Amino acid sequence: MIWPTSNWIDIGALDDIPRRGARVVRTAHGCVAVFRTQDDRVFALDDRCPHKGGPLSEGIVHGDAVTCPLHGMVIGLADGQARGADSGAVATHPARVEGGRILLDAARLIRGRAA
Amino acid sequence: MKRKLVVIGAGMASGRMLEHLLAADPDGWDITLFNAEPRGNYNRIMLSPVLSGEKTWDEIVTHDEAWYAANRIACRFGEPVVRIDRQARVVHSNRGSAPYDKLVIATGSAPFVIPVPGRDLPGVVTYRDLDDTNAMIAAARPGAKAVVIGGGLLGLEAAAGLRQRGMEVTVIHLMGHLMERQLDPAAGYLLQRDLERRGIRVHCRGSTAAILGKDRVEGVLLEDNTGYEADLVCMAVGIRPETRLAVDAHLEVARGIVVDDRMVTSDPDILALGECVEHDGQLFGLVAPLYDQAKVAAATLMGQDAAFRPVQTATKLKVTGVDLFSAGDFADKPGREDIVFRDPARGVYKRLVIEQDRLIGAVMYGDTADGSWFFGLIKDATSIAPMRDTLIFGPTYQGGATANPLAAVAALPPEAEICGCNGVCKGTILTAIEGGATTLAEIRATTKASASCGTCTGLVEQVLASALGDAFEKPAAQPICGCTDLTHEDVRRLIKARGLKSMPAVMQELGWKTSCGCATCRPALNYYLLADWPGEYRDDPQSRFVNERNHANIQKDGTFSVVPRMWGGVTTPAELRAIADAAEKYAVPMVKVTGGQRIDLLGVRKEDLPAIWADLNAAGLVSGHAYAKGLRTVKTCVGSDFCRFGTQDSTGLGIRLEKRLWGSWTPHKVKLAVSGCPRNCAEATCKDVGIVCVESGYEIGVGGAAGMDVKETERLAKVATEDEAIEIVVAFVQLYREHAKYLDRPYKWLAKVGLDWVRAQVVEDRASRAALVARFDLSQSIHQRDPWAERAIPQARAGFAPLADLTREAAE
Numbered sequence: 032m033i034w035p036t037s038n039w040i041d042i043g044a045l046d047d048i049p050r051r052g053a054r055v056v057r058t059a060h061g062c063v064a065v066f067r068t069q070d071d072r073v074f075a076l077d078d079r080c081p082h083k084g085g086p087l088s089e090g091i092v093h094g095d096a097v098t099c100p101l102h103g104m105v106i107g108l109a110d111g112q113a114r115g116a117d118s119g120a121v122a123t124h125p126a127r128v129e130g131g132r133i134l135l136d137a138a139r140l141i142r143g144r145a146a
Numbered sequence: 147m148k149r150k151l152v153v154i155g156a157g158m159a160s161g162r163m164l165e166h167l168l169a170a171d172p173d174g175w176d177i178t179l180f181n182a183e184p185r186g187n188y189n190r191i192m193l194s195p196v197l198s199g200e201k202t203w204d205e206i207v208t209h210d211e212a213w214y215a216a217n218r219i220a221c222r223f224g225e226p227v228v229r230i231d232r233q234a235r236v237v238h239s240n241r242g243s244a245p246y247d248k249l250v251i252a253t254g255s256a257p258f259v260i261p262v263p264g265r266d267l268p269g270v271v272t273y274r275d276l277d278d279t280n281a282m283i284a285a286a287r288p289g290a291k292a293v294v295i296g297g298g299l300l301g302l303e304a305a306a307g308l309r310q311r312g313m314e315v316t317v318i319h320l321m322g323h324l325m326e327r328q329l330d331p332a333a334g335y336l337l338q339r340d341l342e343r344r345g346i347r348v349h350c351r352g353s354t355a356a357i358l359g360k361d362r363v364e365g366v367l368l369e370d371n372t373g374y375e376a377d378l379v380c381m382a383v384g385i386r387p388e389t390r391l392a393v394d395a396h397l398e399v400a401r402g403i404v405v406d407d408r409m410v411t412s413d414p415d416i417l418a419l420g421e422c423v424e425h426d427g428q429l430f431g432l433v434a435p436l437y438d439q440a441k442v443a444a445a446t447l448m449g450q451d452a453a454f455r456p457v458q459t460a461t462k463l464k465v466t467g468v469d470l471f472s473a474g475d476f477a478d479k480p481g482r483e484d485i486v487f488r489d490p491a492r493g494v495y496k497r498l499v500i501e502q503d504r505l506i507g508a509v510m511y512g513d514t515a516d517g518s519w520f521f522g523l524i525k526d527a528t529s530i531a532p533m534r535d536t537l538i539f540g541p542t543y544q545g546g547a548t549a550n551p552l553a554a555v556a557a558l559p560p561e562a563e564i565c566g567c568n569g570v571c572k573g574t575i576l577t578a579i580e581g582g583a584t585t586l587a588e589i590r591a592t593t594k595a596s597a598s599c600g601t602c603t604g605l606v607e608q609v610l611a612s613a614l615g616d617a618f619e620k621p622a623a624q625p626i627c628g629c630t631d632l633t634h635e636d637v638r639r640l641i642k643a644r645g646l647k648s649m650p651a652v653m654q655e656l657g658w659k660t661s662c663g664c665a666t667c668r669p670a671l672n673y674y675l676l677a678d679w680p681g682e683y684r685d686d687p688q689s690r691f692v693n694e695r696n697h698a699n700i701q702k703d704g705t706f707s708v709v710p711r712m713w714g715g716v717t718t719p720a721e722l723r724a725i726a727d728a729a730e731k732y733a734v735p736m737v738k739v740t741g742g743q744r745i746d747l748l749g750v751r752k753e754d755l756p757a758i759w760a761d762l763n764a765a766g767l768v769s770g771h772a773y774a775k776g777l778r779t780v781k782t783c784v785g786s787d788f789c790r791f792g793t794q795d796s797t798g799l800g801i802r803l804e805k806r807l808w809g810s811w812t813p814h815k816v817k818l819a820v821s822g823c824p825r826n827c828a829e830a831t832c833k834d835v836g837i838v839c840v841e842s843g844y845e846i847g848v849g850g851a852a853g854m855d856v857k858e859t860e861r862l863a864k865v866a867t868e869d870e871a872i873e874i875v876v877a878f879v880q881l882y883r884e885h886a887k888y889l890d891r892p893y894k895w896l897a898k899v900g901l902d903w904v905r906a907q908v909v910e911d912r913a914s915r916a917a918l919v920a921r922f923d924l925s926q927s928i929h930q931r932d933p934w935a936e937r938a939i940p941q942a943r944a945g946f947a948p949l950a951d952l953t954r955e956a957a958e
Contacts, residue, residue, distance in 0.1 A: 042950035051662060051688040054949035065949060069662045086704040089692040091665040098665030100692035100700060105665075140952055 037125070038138030045071065045131050053088040053097070058140045063124060064088035065133060066108050068095060073133055074108035075126040081106075081119030151175040151447070152237055152246035154227045154391065159420030159436040160252035161187035161209055166444035168217050174448070177219045178244045180237070183275055184224030186214060191433060191567070193279045197307030199643025200636075203276065220244075230395040232413055248415055248447055251392060251403060255385035255421035255431070260295070264357030270379045273304045285378040288312030288645055293366045293376040295354055297324040299461065301382035302341070306468075308380070309346050311644055316374050317341070318352040318366065320383075328461045328472040332488075333495050333511040340468055340493070349374075387422040387429060400424050407453035409443040419443045425454060432459045433567045460521045460566050462514070469510075471517035474524045475499065476507035487538045496538055503531045516540035518605065522562040555608040564609060565595035565602045572609055579613045586610065627666035629658050634887035638674055647679050649686060663689075670888035673775065676811055677883050680925040693773035696946075697933045698755055701748065706755060708734075708747040709772035710762050711808065714782045714800035714820075715743025724765030732758050742779030742817065744770055756943040759934035768932040771808065775889075777879075778817045780804040781829065785822030785839065794839035796822035799868050803837075806872060807879060809930030810922065813886040813895070816879065831859050834892045835875055844871040848878060849893040849901070857893050860901055863909045877908040877915045880922035 048067040056063045062078035085101030105114040111123040125136035187209040195201035229238040257272035294305040297319030309315045323334030353369040387402035398404040398412035402424030419439040445452035460473035476499045487496040499507035508520040519541045541557040560573030578592040590597040596606045610618045668689035675683040698706035735749035785796030800820040819830035820837045830836030832852035838845045843866040847859025886895035
């Protein structure tokens with residue numbers, strides 16, 4: 032079977048997400064948090080903190096990291112890895128901005144992380 | 147019988163003399179202290195940090211009213227002495243007189259005003275006392291232009307302070323390089339370069355011809371025809387001893403009032419000390435020799451033998467971030483040799499001047515850690531021949547010691563001076579440590595080291611650390627977070643002092659180490675800016691914790707809880723019906739009564755929040771701010787309306803308070819209660835503010851707690867009327883808003899500032915209370931809006947919904 036290697040889907044305008052903020056995209060595999068940094072970079076991560084499942088999309092975004100709203104674990108947006116003394120990671124998903132629109136690689140999101 | 151001592155001038159020198167005198171002979175004297183300034187003794191050296199906003203006036207007061215009262219000193223402040231009658235032994239002020247057995251003249255110095263046209267224009271100030279400092283602070287609008295005439299110690303501190311307050315600053319200096327009395331040209335250049343990097347323009351070899359302006363100052367014209375615009379001109383070209391009283395009294399006066407080694411003037415019953423005196427042909431401007439004079443003068447008054455011997459002094463510039471040290475003599479002369487070290491990339495310059503194998507001068511810029519070691523070599527005239535090769539690298543290189551940061555201090559001999567202001571050497575500090583001192587505060591109390599200008603604080607801590615090892619814990623001036631070295635208190639003060647009105651301005655001007663802060667500092671900064679600049683600063687939702695951003699409390703599964711306000715815990719059947727309808731419509735999993743007398747709907751999905759709010763709004767219910775650092779609830783009992791014991795209408799007062807206080811953000815949550823009688827059914831005595839009604843009025847308590855800590859309120863005031871009770875509570879909340887550290891509940895804040903201070907502001911001082919209430923009302927005019935209503939509108943609802951839904955795509 033041949034899956035398409037990528038399938039970029041337009042999920043919304045960059046300005047739908049506030050700078051240093053996030054919005055959620057619902058997928059069959061759970062929610063994905065799409066973050067926008069102060070300098071307009073965009074990252075997509077599973078919206079579940081590796082610590083106790085907190086919604087990362089509700090955290091405070093600083094630099095290229097987010098602090099989970101439930102217990103304060105800090106997650107790097109680019110690699111999904113916990114920072115500092117904590118350990119743990121969340122899955123990241125390819126995301127990019129083109130002409131003011133946010134594109135997610137939905138092929139992976141639709142068929143899941145296992146592929 | 148007590149002898150009468152009159153002191154003219156409440157400055158640092160006479161203040162120190164009184165300390166010595168009272169310590170040795172507390173009951174020997176009736177002391178009268180005159181001061182032309184309407185205040186007592188303060189640490190004049192620290193006016194520069196006050197000007198720049200890094201310190202407050204309160205922090206630099208050395209003798210407060212309580213001290214003068216405890217020592218029974220008759221203070222006659224704001225009462226300048228106009229005449230000394232030596233025959234009758236009486237001094238006359240503008241308002242009265244005082245007889246003396248002994249008189250001490252400590253009139254200090256007056257700033258020198260260069261005699262150019264325009265020097266009397268409004269907007270031309272000198273830099274000498276608190277009034278001058280306040281005049282400059284008042285004139286320092288960001289973007290306005292200031293010209294400082296004089297590039298010496300004082301002028302540069304003034305320039306840096308004005309620059310830190312956002313002014314465009316030009317320094318005009320007569321000589322070829324800055325601080326020519328303390329620095330050689332190379333160090334002067336580095337200093338000029340650093341100041342220019344901070345945006346201060348420096349014009350050397352500039353001679354002022356005139357100060358221009360019609361009704362007030364508009365500019366400065368130099369002899370070379372250069373002109374600078376100016377909204378403020380600060381003259382800091384030097385000082386001269388204030389000798390007029392002594393001249394009129396026919397005491398011997400040269401440049402200063404002439405004193406002998408015992409600090410006695412030409413009249414045996416009159417002593418003089420401080421910047422007004424001349425001793426052995428020499429004048430004094432730095433504080434260290436003045437403190438020596440104070441010791442000698444006190445001894446002379448007590449009839450002991452003591453002699454003043456001026457010692458060498460070292461100079462440091464108190465401009466944050468500029469590291470500069472100079473001591474001794476560094477002029478080029480035959481027979482002198484230099485050792486120079488330069489590191490241009492780091493901006494480091496060190497120069498040692500040697501004469502006949504003795505160090506006689508040192509100038510250091512950029513790295514002054516070894517300053518006191520070099521100063522010790524100069525004072526003791528130590529032969530440097532055996533260590534000449536590595537001398538410039540400092541004490542750690544002598545004897546092959548390792549480059550441990552503490553090693554330099556550990557290597558200092560006991561005679562090495564640590565605190566220049568108070569002449570405290572390392573041995574004195576070690577003795578204090580052996581005597582049981584383990585903290586900086588204890589060292590300050592026992593030795594006075596680091597108690598004046600404070601630049602040696604780091605050194606004193608290093609002495610403590612090297613003597614005590616791990617037993618010494620550096621006092622935790624806890625920075626807010628890893629993004630800054632500043633404490634919450636520092637940042638609050640600097641935001642106000644420097645008019646910082648946006649988060650980027652705070653982070654840029656205060657040197658944040660991260661690009662946009664972190665989850666710890668951003669909510670704090672957002673609060674401080676909101677509280678300090680109501681109407682000017684716009685709330686930043688992205689710097690708020692989730693609950694305040696979404697106006698609901700997040701639960702462990704990511705759902706939210708919704709709590710409508712029930713004023714004073716009173717509700718109606720219609721409200722209860724609306725709540726019940728909403729709970730059913732949105733399938734709320736749990737409905738719970740809270741401890742604050744209202745109803746919590748738990749488990750609401752984020753995307754349903756705007757809709758449930760709209761439904762509740764329609765029934766007249768508004769946000770209860772159960773999520774906010776702001777007013778939560780006002781718990782009440784039923785009071786005189788129903789209860790047979792109730793003394794006042796506690797329910798009505800609770801509702802009035804809640805309607806008055808809801809809306810504005812506070813450093814942490816605020817909970818109130820009003821009980822109708824001392825049986826206290828509303829549990830008012832463990833709330834942030836709790837009122838207990840009695841027959842004769844209202845007892846207002848503050849600073850209670852019933853959380854991690856349990857604490858009973860302390861009595862703030864008792865008043866007769868509801869209106870006054872409300873006014874005091876509003877003023878208290880506003881004072882808390884303006885001063886507390888973010889996330890300090892009122893009881894923690896009160897422990898820091900003291901209830902007495904708070905009571906003075908909100909109860910005793912009516913004008914202060916009224917001003918606090920007015921500032922609270924201004925904030926309420928902006929923040930008292932129902933956040934639910936603002937977000938229940940269609941435009942705002944989108945933000946609560948997912949950005950996209952890919953679940954259907956997955957199904958295809």
